[in-house]
Amino acid sequence: MKIHEYQAKQLLASYGIGSPEGYLAENAQEAYEAAVKLGGTCVVKAQIHSGGRGKAGGVKLVKSAQEAKEVSEKLLGSTLVTKQTGPEGKVVNKLFVTAAVDVEKEFYLSLTVDNDGAGLVIIASADGGTEIEEVAEKNPERIIKQPVSVMMGMKDYQIRAVADALGLPNELLKPFNAMMKNMYKLFMEKDCSLIEINPLVITGEGELCVLDAKVTFDDNAMFRHPDMALLRDIAEENPKEVEASKYDLNYIQLEGNIGCMVNGAGLAMATMDIIQSCGGRPANFLDVGGGATAEKVAGAFEILLSDSNVKAIMVNIFGGIMKCDIIAEGIVEAAKKLGVKVPLVVRLEGTNANLGKEILDKSGLDIISAGDIAEAARLSVARV
Ligand code: ADP
Ligand code: MG
Numbered sequence: 001m002k003i004h005e006y007q008a009k010q011l012l013a014s015y016g017i018g019s020p021e022g023y024l025a026e027n028a029q030e031a032y033e034a035a036v037k038l039g040g041t042c043v044v045k046a047q048i049h050s051g052g053r054g055k056a057g058g059v060k061l062v063k064s065a066q067e068a069k070e071v072s073e074k075l076l077g078s079t080l081v082t083k084q085t086g087p088e089g090k091v092v093n094k095l096f097v098t099a100a101v102d103v104e105k106e107f108y109l110s111l112t113v114d115n116d117g118a119g120l121v122i123i124a125s126a127d128g129g130t131e132i133e134e135v136a137e138k139n140p141e142r143i144i145k146q147p148v149s150v151m152m153g154m155k156d157y158q159i160r161a162v163a164d165a166l167g168l169p170n171e172l173l174k175p176f177n178a179m180m181k182n183m184y185k186l187f188m189e190k191d192c193s194l195i196e197i198n199p200l201v202i203t204g205e206g207e208l209c210v211l212d213a214k215v216t217f218d219d220n221a222m223f224r225h226p227d228m229a230l231l232r233d234i235a236e237e238n239p240k241e242v243e244a245s246k247y248d249l250n251y252i253q254l255e256g257n258i259g260c261m262v263n264g265a266g267l268a269m270a271t272m273d274i275i276q277s278c279g280g281r282p283a284n285f286l287d288v289g290g291g292a293t294a295e296k297v298a299g300a301f302e303i304l305l306s307d308s309n310v311k312a313i314m315v316n317i318f319g320g321i322m323k324c325d326i327i328a329e330g331i332v333e334a335a336k337k338l339g340v341k342v343p344l345v346v347r348l349e350g351t352n353a354n355l356g357k358e359i360l361d362k363s364g365l366d367i368i369s370a371g372d373i374a375e376a377a378r379l380s381v382a383r384v
Helices: 005-014 028-037 065-075 132-138 156-166 170-189 219-224 239-246 265-277 294-305 324-338 353-362 373-383
Strands: 022-025 042-046 059-062 095-099 103-114 119-125 143-148 192-203 208-210 213-217 250-253 258-262 284-287 312-319 344-350 367-369
Touching (some): 005 022, 005 170, 005 213, 022 028, 028 065, 059 065, 065 095, 103 143, 119 132, 119 156, 119 170, 143 156, 156 170, 170 208, 213 219, 239 250, 258 265, 258 294, 265 284, 265 312, 265 373, 294 312, 294 324, 312 324, 312 353, 312 373, 324 344, 324 353, 344 353, 344 373
Parallel strands (some): 258 284, 312 344, 344 367
Antiparallel strands (some): 022 095, 042 059, 042 095, 103 119
């Protein structure tokens, strides 16, 4: 789960990592008032779940409260297309109005999960700021990586190694150490998957200062953090994926036109592969899971039916723990509600397959039966 910059900064502050004074603004008048509090000159920042805002025009230095208001009017409701949003961009609904900082030098600093190392890793660079992607691509040697064991914790010598590699001056070693320790504490206590500060800057006064922050939580651990779950901003998420999450479904929208309903992540991946190899393109990844109820299946099927990109649906179920009759009931329930206007190819195998087929036969739905997964894929691709 992602959160906004202003929320990440609040969270960091609660762990002793402060950042410049700033206020959330949801309309231009609020932005004006925030700018007045900040003395006129300030930075107006679009709050969207994406980086690269600066380059896309989403971070604006203004010289007066009036200018803050004008910039806010333009930004609010506009769509920002950044390197990370994809071509459809993200609509700006909120702004963060914050003090303008005199920047001497920008660093990149993050703490994230290192899958290969089975631990965490500090990633840092003395070439921080908006060009960090280019640095990683063209000068990977400029990116410092320091593994951190979650058994041992983050050690002073590891922090010192990063500080030295960044070339931090001696007087900043202590505050940098404190910052890293606090970041680690936050990461562990809140089950983060990423804490990223880019840029971390040295100001004209020679102090460390957090100018941008991103915190991402491990979705699988959200049940342990109801307070963090409150920070979720559904407006930032794909509406179909939000709908799917209500039913606890593993659903990811894709660009193709064959809607897939499958049980088991492995079978779902194989289904996407086989559709591709037959020359088609899946509209989604969907794993309804093992112990799904008919209601959950119906919810899943409704999501597929309501997707206007979907020109055919391929149901591919191998009943193990999941029973085929439950799937069939869910399909019929959703079909009754919304109607099926696209070809529906069904392959049922395994537990209660015959019962499932019987339910579908009796439903009066126009179903194209497939004997196996390859046939189901071929038939689906042929129909679109
Ligand atoms: P993004 O990473 O989405 O582009 P940032 O918050 O990092 O957004 O802002 C982009 C750049 O704008 C930063 O690298 C920094 O140079 C500048 N910037 C951001 N906030 C401030 C601020 N409060 N004062 C001065 N400059 C800022
Ligand atoms: Mg940034």
